Amino acid sequence: MQKYASLAHIAYPDLVPSTPTPHTLRHSRAMHLLQAGVNLVYIRDLLGHVSIQTTEIYARADSKLKREALENAFSDLGITEPDVKSWEKDPKLKAFLKSLA
Known part of the structure; x- marks a missing residue:
C-alpha cells in the first residue's frame, strides 16, 4: 500500500498524503459507504463504534x-x-x- 500511496502522492501532492494511516483508511471507507447511500447506523456498526456521534465525525x-x-x-x-x-x-x-x- 505504501508503494501506491507514494505514487499517488507524486501525482497529486496536494491531495494525497505521502503516508497512509489507519485513520485515513477508516475515514475513506466511511466516506465511500456514505456516498454509496449506506445508512449511517450500518457504517457505525462496520467501524465498530458504540455511539453514532463518533461515526458522524467520519461521515462529514x-x-x-x-x-x-x-x-x-x-x-x-x-x-x-x-x-x-x-x-x-x-x-x-x-x-x-x-x-x-
Missing part, C-alpha cells in the same frame, strides 16, 4: 455531496441552470475555498 459531507445538495436546492426553487461554475473562473476564490477544507 464531501465536496460532491455538498455540490449535489446545492444543485438540488436550486432545482427546488425552480432555477433550472444555476451558474454553479462561476467560482472556477476566479483563482483567488478557488484558493480560498480550498483553504477551507
